[in-house]
Amino acid sequence: MNRLPRTVLAGALVLGAVVPTAAGPAAAAVDARPGAATASRCVVAPVGVTAPRPGTAGVDLRTPVATAGRTASPGGAAARAATGTEVLSVRGAGPFRIGARLSRLSAAGLIDWTVVECDGVVRAGVTGEWAGVVLLAFRHGRLVEVGTATAPPRSPAGAGVGMSFADLEAIYGRRGSMIRNDAGTASAYLVRFGTRVELFTGHPIRPGVGYFQVGPADFVERRFRQGCSC
Numbered sequence: 001m002n003r004l005p006r007t008v009l010a011g012a013l014v015l016g017a018v019v020p021t022a023a024g025p026a027a028a029a030v031d032a033r034p035g036a037a038t039a040s041r042c043v044v045a046p047v048g049v050t051a052p053r054p055g056t057a058g059v060d061l062r063t064p065v066a067t068a069g070r071t072a073s074p075g076g077a078a079a080r081a082a083t084g085t086e087v088l089s090v091r092g093a094g095p096f097r098i099g100a101r102l103s104r105l106s107a108a109g110l111i112d113w114t115v116v117e118c119d120g121v122v123r124a125g126v127t128g129e130w131a132g133v134v135l136l137a138f139r140h141g142r143l144v145e146v147g148t149a150t151a152p153p154r155s156p157a158g159a160g161v162g163m164s165f166a167d168l169e170a171i172y173g174r175r176g177s178m179i180r181n182d183a184g185t186a187s188a189y190l191v192r193f194g195t196r197v198e199l200f201t202g203h204p205i206r207p208g209v210g211y212f213q214v215g216p217a218d219f220v221e222r223r224f225r226q227g228c229s230c
Helices: 006-016 025-031 076-083 102-107 165-175 220-226
Strands: 063-067 070-072 111-116 121-126 134-139 142-148 176-180 187-193 196-202 209-216
Touching (some): 102 111, 165 176, 176 220, 196 220
Antiparallel strands (some): 063 070, 111 121, 121 134, 134 142, 176 187, 187 196, 196 209
16 A cells, blocks of 8 residues: 655645634644644635646655654665755755745746645645655745655754754754744744744644744744734
8 A cells, every 4th residue: 555655744734734624622732732733724725736746746765754863765874865855954955945936946847736825825846856855835936935744854953853842952052942833822943044944843643843844934934923814
């Protein structure tokens, strides 16, 4: 039986969570956990959605991360290094640099599927060596977020999915801090680099980091704290 890749599952969480649903006391309790993933109130309009092509987006050969610092992948670290998918920084990842135009990435054949949100935001999956590894968000045609639910990639400091929030504090020290969203229903670990941030949010069913994203603070951090305006 085919296993749904972790990045696709994360994408379903990112996109599915934006549709308001009724939540009982149990759901509210989960959302209130330290580090729990936040549920945005955006309404996704599935306009221009194209199914991922076989063999491209959604193919993730990596074993899910079980504990911090322990991952498995075909070929080991040397194979991962050869593909260049080890690091995700506030500059972006591979050809997906913060500020890049959606039109140019699409023309280069690097975009596999798109989903239109509100506020001029478009979510996208990618092709090539980063397929099944990262998800992108564009605002008004420019790349403003790169996120992952796998490890690697990790931050330049070595932080990533599967680690505990205590691990992040040990890595970043005074450079990072835990923050809460404005609704008080979720927390995350934030590291600032000028006008850009690294944001580590929780996993919906287990402790620790479940999603790692980077981009301008006025998009990544604001969306975590406030959600969407529509």
